[in-house]
Amino acid sequence: MNLGRFPRIRLAHLPTPLEHLPNLSRALDGPEIWIKRDDCTGMSSGGNKTRKLEFLLAEARAQGADLILTQGATQSNHARQTAACAARLGLACHLLLEDRTGRTDADYTANGNVLLDHLHGATIEHHAANPDMNGVMAGVAARFAAEGRRPYAIPGGGSNPIGALGYVNAAIELVAQANDLGLRIDHVVHATGSAGTQAGLVAGLAGIRSGVPLLGIGVRAPRDRQEENVFRLATQTAELCGCPGAVARGDVVANCDYVGAGYGISTPGSVEAIRMLARLEGILLDPVYSGKGMAGLIDLIRRGRFRRDENVVFIHTGGSVGLFAYAGDFAPEPA
Ligand SMILES: *Cc1c(COP(=O)(O)O)cnc(C)c1O
Numbered sequence: 001m002n003l004g005r006f007p008r009i010r011l012a013h014l015p016t017p018l019e020h021l022p023n024l025s026r027a028l029d030g031p032e033i034w035i036k037r038d039d040c041t042g043m044s045s046g047g048n049k050t051r052k053l054e055f056l057l058a059e060a061r062a063q064g065a066d067l068i069l070t071q072g073a074t075q076s077n078h079a080r081q082t083a084a085c086a087a088r089l090g091l092a093c094h095l096l097l098e099d100r101t102g103r104t105d106a107d108y109t110a111n112g113n114v115l116l117d118h119l120h121g122a123t124i125e126h127h128a129a130n131p132d133m134n135g136v137m138a139g140v141a142a143r144f145a146a147e148g149r150r151p152y153a154i155p156g157g158g159s160n161p162i163g164a165l166g167y168v169n170a171a172i173e174l175v176a177q178a179n180d181l182g183l184r185i186d187h188v189v190h191a192t193g194s195a196g197t198q199a200g201l202v203a204g205l206a207g208i209r210s211g212v213p214l215l216g217i218g219v220r221a222p223r224d225r226q227e228e229n230v231f232r233l234a235t236q237t238a239e240l241c242g243c244p245g246a247v248a249r250g251d252v253v254a255n256c257d258y259v260g261a262g263y264g265i266s267t268p269g270s271v272e273a274i275r276m277l278a279r280l281e282g283i284l285l286d287p288v289y290s291g292k293g294m295a296g297l298i299d300l301i302r303r304g305r306f307r308r309d310e311n312v313v314f315i316h317t318g319g320s321v322g323l324f325a326y327a328g329d330f331a332p333e334p335a
Contacts, residue, residue, distance in 0.1 A: 167200020
C-alpha cells in the first residue's frame, strides 16, 4: 500500500507512542494491555481526527478552498481539531454543531471543545438534532459558494475514503512499531463512531495482511448499522489504496453493547474506565468515545474474552478536553 501517492499535509506528531499499561493490566488480572497514544497527535490537544485531516486538508488545498466546513455534535472533537488545523493553514473554518444530547448547561454548550472552537477562530452555527447533517451542510456550502467563497465540506468525523487514509497509515505504523518491539499483537480495540477510524484500520490491517483482528466498541449506532457503515467505507478505502477486495465482511466487528442511554451520555462503566485510567496510569480518556471504548474492553476482560498470555492494544483516540463538558459526572468522591 503506497500512501505516498496521495496529497498530504503534515500536521500530526507521528509516530504516536505505543506504550504498555502495567498497572491496568495487573489490576484487571487479564491480558497485557498496551495503548497506542493517538491522543498525542498534536493540534489543539490531539486526537484521531488529526490523521484524517492531513489527507482531507491536502485535498482542500489542492482544490483551492478558502473555507473549511464541517459538522458534528456540540462537543465534537472532530470540529475542534478541524478548527485548529484550518487555523494553522490560514483557512477560515465554519462549524455546524448539532444538539444530540438535549443538554443546555454552560459546561456542555460553552466549555471543553466549544471553548476551543471559538479560540481557534471558527464561526459556529447551532442545529437541533437532525439525521441528515451532511445534507444540511451541503446547503450551507452552496450558500457560501453563491457568495463567491470556495468552501470545502468535510463530512462528520472526517469519515470518507480520503479521511480514512489517515487510519490506513496508522495501521501500518502500529504494525511496524510492534515488529520493532517484538510484540505479538493479538487484538486491537478502539471506540468507533462515524466509522472512518475503524474503516481505515480494517483496510490497512487487511491490505498488509497483518492477521491482526480488530474490535470496534460502538458509541452510537446499533451493531448491524455500525458494521455496515464500516464495511462500506473500508471497501471504498481499500479500493482507493489499490487493494480492491482486500476487506472481507468478517474483518469488520463492532460491539455496540456499551452505548448506554445514548450518544454523549455517560454510563457507570465509562465513568469507572475514565477514573481507572486516570488513577492507575495517569492517562485521560474522554466521556463520549474513548471512555466507552475502554469500558467495553474492561468488561470483556472481566468476562474472560481474552487469554492472560495475549497482548491487546487499545487505540486511544483522544477527546479528553471533553471532560470539561462533563464535570457533573465526575464529582469528587468523599475522602
Ligand atoms: C471521532 C472520535 C472517535 C471515533 O472515530 P470515528 O472515525 O468517528 O469512528 C473516537 N474517539 C474520539 C475521541 C473521537 O473524537
